[in-house]
Amino acid sequence: MEMSRRLAVKLAGAAVVAMRPGAVALPAPAHRPHAGDQARHKAEELVRRMTLDEKVTQLHGTGPQFPGAGYNGSIPGNSRLGIPALYLADGPNGVGNGATGVTQWPGAKALAAAWDPGLARRYGAAYGAEQAGKGHNVALAPCVNILRVPNWGRSAEAFTEDPHLNSRLAEAVVEGIQSQYVIATVKHFAANNQETDRMSVDVVVSRRALHEIYFPAFRAAVQQGGAAAVMTAYNKIDGSYASENAYAVGQVLRGEWGFDGMVVSDWGGTHSTVAAAKAGSDVEMPGGTYFGTALKNAVRNGEVAESVVDGMVADVLTAMFRAGLFDHRLPDPRSALRTVVSSREHLALARSISVQGSVLLKNQGVLPFSGAVRSVAVIGEAAHRIPQPTYGSATVNRTGTAITPLAGIEARAGTVKVVSSHDLLGRTTDAAAVAAKADRAVVFVADTAGEGTDRSTLALPAGQNELIEAVAAANPNTVVVLNTSGAVLMPWLDKVRGVIANWYAGQEQGAAIAALLFGDAEPGGRLPETFPATDRQGPAGSGDRYPGDGVSVHYDEGLAVGYRRYHRSGQKPLFPFGFGLSYTRFTLGDLGIRTGADGGAQVRVTVRNTGSRTGSEVVQLYLEHPDAAGEPSPVLKAFAKATLAPGGSRTVELPVPRDAFAVWSEERQGWTVLPGRYGIHVGRSSADLPLSAEFHVP
Template sequence: MGSLDDVKRTRHAMTLAEKASLMSGANFWNTKPVERLGVPSIMLTDGPHGLRKQGGAADHLGLNASIPATGFPTAATLANSWDVDLLGRVGELLGAEAAAEQVSVLLGPGLNIKRNPLAGRNFEYFSEDPLLSGLMAAALIRGIQSRGVAASAKHFAVNSQETHRMSIDEIVDERALHELYLEGFRIAITQGDAWTVMSSYNKVNGTYANEHRELLHDILRERWGFDGLVVSDWGGNNDRVAAIEAGSALEMPSTDGVTDLEIVRAVENGSLDEAVLDARVDEVLTLIARTRPGARRPAGTSEVDHDLHHDLAIEAASRSIVLAANEAGLLPLGPESGRVAVIGAFADVPRYQGAGSSLVNPTRLDDPLEALRASGLDIVGHERGFHRRDIPSVGLRRRALRLARRADVVLLHLGLDESAEAEAVDRTHLRLAQNQLDLTRELIDLGVPIVVVLAGGAPVELPFADEVDAIVLGYLGGQGVGPAIADVVTGRVNPSGKLAETYPIRYSDVPSASTFGRTEATSEHRDSIYLGYRYYDKVDAPVRYPFGHGLSYTTFAYSALRADARAATVTVTNTGDRAGEEVVQVYVEAPDAAAGQFRAVRELGGFAKVALEPGESATVEVALREHAFQVFDPDRGEWRTVPGTYSVLAAASSRDIRARVEVAIDGDAIDGDPLDLGRADLSHYLDGTVDRVGAAEFEALLGRPLPGSTWPTGRPLTRDDIIAQAKGRGGFASALHALIVTVSRTLMLLGRPHAANNVRFVLDMPFRSVARMSNGAVDGAMLDGLLLMVNGRFWHGVRRAATAWRAHRRARRAASARHD
């Protein structure tokens, strides 16, 4: 079954039931085999930054243990490297570990755009910019697939929040959809040649992504040329037949044959063309052929060199660390720095990854404290200073202050704890824990020089930034985070990371701050194209650290910039006394700097990373992105070149412009204005003040009325409603909701944040997912009983559920007996 002809021959030999069987999983992680025709089962596992293959009980949220695997830095960290070659190398080792464990599909990378810094899964995504996201993802995909393992670009598309993620309707205009939310995927698909794409749980403009024909067929396949397979997120199927018609082939996990039967019935009654089903079957068979499971070593006979992989994990982390501030030149530390006190609960027990489906069981874990002690620095002691959770402790704080008084320098390790960043839960604020802020204030008052080392997968407010001597953003550095931080702090590695996202001064500065995660049924993207630096630069708002920012222990000068419509070249010189690497960022600035235009002031057009010895120069050529001088024209449904005189900028960040040159661009000879110049009803989109956009202006942009943003009331709950909607309905419904919330809170108080968040995840599950995520333990009739209980007919529902459970148990026993 290696060629297209083989695939078609195999499919032609299948019965309708066998074809339908390939459309869903055999269990939680494996597809169904067709043994009669020699079609094997293949395994899919989580793995955006490390293989998460579970050896025992299976789940999708990191509850149960997985086999040891290398924990590489998360995407949010790796993006700060701006190093596509590094991402390719990481991908190769991820693919090697997956291949050694007979895994055919690694579910990653995630590359959704970071719309808001509170999104709970931002640690798993690359950037607020689609070009950087797309190029990094493409490199990782190429690396993974070089080992015969399929990568899965996810979550397609507009998966911008975790709150109500399985039902939320993301309302977004066409320009923002194509210019931001889809563009990274386009680059990853066209340049990475991903073999699979995972659809997202959410709706996009009223239609579930997994059954969105425009996204899955018109754009993904017809426009971008994708020839692979679309797999649902786990439990993310709504209407199975509609999904197949739209272009989604594989539903995961197993539904115990329920949705397979729906497919068979649809073909038999003529509501589903069998030719459409055949196309989906071919996609599954092609994926099986591409991943060559028969050529893999048996599990347990791997020759993976975990020491080599750990070395790359350290290198990847060190090349991704961002030196955000070093105004007094305190860093790097050395023997002359004197006595160093290490303070903070993240020094000895590091935060190195997020939580949920990407939770890796690392082969080893090197902490910063031990690495600093081995670095040659005069470490006079370590105190935790604060509880990891925000619980006051006078004793911990006093001991930390006592240690700081004995030191010449304090290395203060702060960060977000494990409960703050996880799948299925958005953050509620942008602050560090109060006990960390209180300790930081008291340390600053001592007058001892302070280096803050920050752990976390997304920005936080840094009210002390101007009062400490240096800030190192370690992000979530994977299992090698300890040596990586020590190497950067001591200068063994010259930091070269640049921020892949903007650090706002305060959360209220974020354009979507007043609306993000606050509504029930819809998420209105009133900010449109103005995300991250596109917004801050448009309105000239102050930021803590701009997009692309990152310092070095050396300095770089830019000269001789030249550009045309295709590329820019610039000479970069290391003007300092240390070898270092510089990320050369090229931005394209709109004509007249986008004044009065529905357009960003400047956008990233390309980048390159160059290594230079002291005094060395190099001329760097940077290719400009495909749509550098274009906008997406919603009226024509295509990209359109906007004429004018642009500035091409060579920069060290979106706000650190080192050189500029003008380039004249001819536009398309098409009537109409894609920039909406002079439209009074879009005034805030013209000046960028999208934090002030009201419902009427957003409706004018969309060209249609807004759907309701709250859940409908006054009717019974259905399979399509989510469990959170049981709140406030009284009786069993309210009791069920309260039970889930209480268990989650109790687990949090017991210091089990991962389990607490995962229990709370249940609230956002549609009732239909109770059956579909149960691996056959719950069927539709039992679910109907539950819904009767929730809708106020408790005892009737109990009887219905009990009767259905007994019938289901008898049917399973009979089926097992026939199989035996």
Template structure:
């Protein structure tokens, strides 16, 4: 009887799967028929009108056939405010949105579930605002800590980026909004980004700079992708046939639209024939765009075929039927309590405790009568600023306001500005003239610190200092902040330093002289509340660094090899696959703070790591389990990181590579059994000679730990 029941259930499951697949096939066939029918009705002029911008963020539709235009919108901090024809605000009262934490903050959570919620909520807000393509997520690799867009991107690791990118795309597109993953590819510096040629070997491209894009396309089915400004091997990304046609459309089977970055198109015929589908720009005479009248003329001259044009229109209509022309779409929502909760949760899980030697944290409010809150970043709002995407937030809780909310009237707060964070440079100004201490403001801060039980000093960057279109000159803290920290620490031993930034800075002196250091970010609408809850112990800090902090800039690989920003408009990626922690660990260079680092208010004990089997075939998944016990008195979330190492490899490999991670909540005194899985195929390296992925047989080491430098357990397996 049991056998019969099992067989019946198996048949039912098979029939359900078959029925679903059949329905999807029918739906796909019906959509193809609709698209083909529309293409036959369009005139050449109407087709061309759909292939270029007709406003800063929009494209033209074809009213005659009921085809709407596509409205795009900037991320990644939230849905951008509406603009006039130009970059000035339209000054509407209906375009406020939720301010979500910046990209490296999201990466610091090491929590793909939060990446999904981030995408989901942003997708809801985009739909409410009728913005059908969100220009997000951006996840180029942090090759140099100086890159002006590090705050916007995710991390230095392709695997961490991939896991977050997939979930962000799933969240956005689940709301019937196209995610536009960017910038494809190797856009790792802002210096000469519009002209520089990135020179790198195929293995480096495939192992470091493409994996997150591949995952977003092949796993999350991203509907649009944005070509980068730079060149790769001498060819602009917006007209690079190897990048756009061979890899993206042929290998990865990308179905959607390749969109140029704004003003990032450089030709008509080459761009059209080599994979670009839609040209966007920042205004001007739209009829003169490369994909406007020049493209029409090129088709008539036989330089671009009608088949090429029809393929682009097919891709655009395919995206439209998933977004603006979708049937039964989800309802849009904006500024909901749920969205605020997502912003809060990301912020709370992103904050990294760097040092807590005197255990000043969590704050003991029972003994605290007064606290000095010092620093411009305590009152700075980060939803706007810099050259690039911002969001007109409905509200943003500053750090000062958050502490006032939580501390109430029981603790006297003495605020002092400490320094001015005003920075209004020319677009590409990277001078140090803004790094002078303000002696009068420092004196006021010292006075506030002297009369307070404790001082919390807020330093770091801001949205003007870290910005698209310019890289920082060095890692120095700006605005005379180091002098401020020194002066306050000298008069109050109970000084906590909170660094607010989106990219690494030189914290060497602070790390040496200050007992308590916290790293925060441009952390969204709920920034102040989340930070206050971490400082007070309501939330146990669980953020982990998404990139390596060097002791000196020259320790970072691109700088150690004099491979940044390049010469004669070429930058050679001499470090190859040894980016970030791969370089530091392989070359045995001590970082200031390593990749994956972060402290907690509690302690965790790791038990021995063991694997499901001792040997695996190339088609299997390696499973590894380790027990983690919370031995302290606070509940907390621990991120278990699993790295692999290949002893005696036939090719150069990094000392270790991240291949799995899991964030788990462990109550005080309890133990979690954490199981991680690595597909054996993910152990492959890319062979430049054969142009194929190769899983090298032999022994592999598995290293589980709390960071790339804090390995708690090891095990070995053999791949047959």
């Protein structure tokens, strides 16, 4: 039974592509040329001078070497050969592991919601500079796992449910980090999409889904971003642990993508010596259970050729040369323990990310506050703190004073009277009484999420739904601010007049949300994930698809992940992928398409600000494949963010290169472009696409 189920999943969505006449197979893409070849040459020259003991020393590391180290592991250097030590530090949302003097940035979800690769690159550079200032030359970031289920405990560390947006952001953050002579480690490769049973669960997934949904951001990070390192996941993929998965690591990452940098395990994620080494893994973290003495013995008894070990060490050194670690030595982490690496510029950038990544979900004339607003009630326990992941690699300290929502609003209010209520459990009556006396009531709510545990429900915890209901009953001009890791349910939505998704917003949260409420800035974000209407929508509603049976989890939905699933099923979410309102109004028009030099589509759209204030619109292009392709819905292939003054207009370019038309063929085991008519749909979200045209691919 298990074998037939596994086969069924592997074949899902493949047959419709395999036999189509006239389909054109795309050649495997060439590996991105680096100063790269020189880096590999230097690495191999150095390996030739090393003893077997010296080689093996480079292939496993230890945990932190002293209390409060501020990093998560290290690999010793080699003074004889001038090889610097490696210090590996978390995490995706800032310098973690208890480090001090660092910026507590908004979470990755907020960055993704800005839909701005340029902003992501700036974040990567600032974050990389902070890691470098602390002496950490390997950043364990970014996390680019697809948000397959909104319940995922690490949702705040990840970007999105969509492969194209994920890829654009991954490439940008990697480039930013490595501009600071710090190795970026894109993680967790691959199909790590839940915390439940994450250490051992076998993800049964088709290769087409791997290539079209779960692999693209890793590929972009490696081939376009130039990532020097990849971290493997804890889980199994189709029967083999990720760290020893010959298909994912060996055939795809090493072979098809040409990756010659460092492949490192997640902490405790190595499970073998011979299989892992031969699959293409390089470094075991932490400890040397498999890549220490056991690896030396495997070489001596002939189970692993020394040339394999040479290649593993060359991968590590190639990453170091490529990122500039030999020429740009960082301070010893011991000497940088008390160094403050945050700065005014970084705090300003954190504030900007929070503003640009906040998504206005509902506004019935209550935002921004007008001059007629003379009093504001600030309600909720979350208004008095800065929510962030409760545990794991995304937990980050702050530097200086964190600006809570209440503090930010009080600082900005001027002559507007600000009153507050903590509302703590069972005191909704008090909160409602405070709200009733104010012109506006703003309720701040938060979830509880973090590494190691998935959310059992998308409902807000600790009586917060009841709090919102009580406040809204007392004050019709109620606004809810969501400081959450991702999607939440909103049974009170029709009873409030405004909702802002502000995510985990970092230490500048208060200043950012105050600017949005009072109209000093506009919420520039769009949803990077679909918000379900109920807990039963999506894979979370089916036990075998999520969380599995304790042994395996079946990705039977194939390509129908996120908004693709809603389109195929006809279910209506609470808010669709790509959705977001503005304080101004925009129109889209003048859709134009021409054929590009590579046979792809060059699309143009004019966006106009018809409102009364400056604002930003994210123009999104979705490609609809011919039916024979077996795609469950139109899929995002291009986007552009335009900021316009009132009355302003701009023509944005939305290139769709020929390889963006390709689908993965299980029969060909490669990318294939089907001839036929494709739909080009342009609009403001996956569910709002007013401009359409056909494009013919011969």
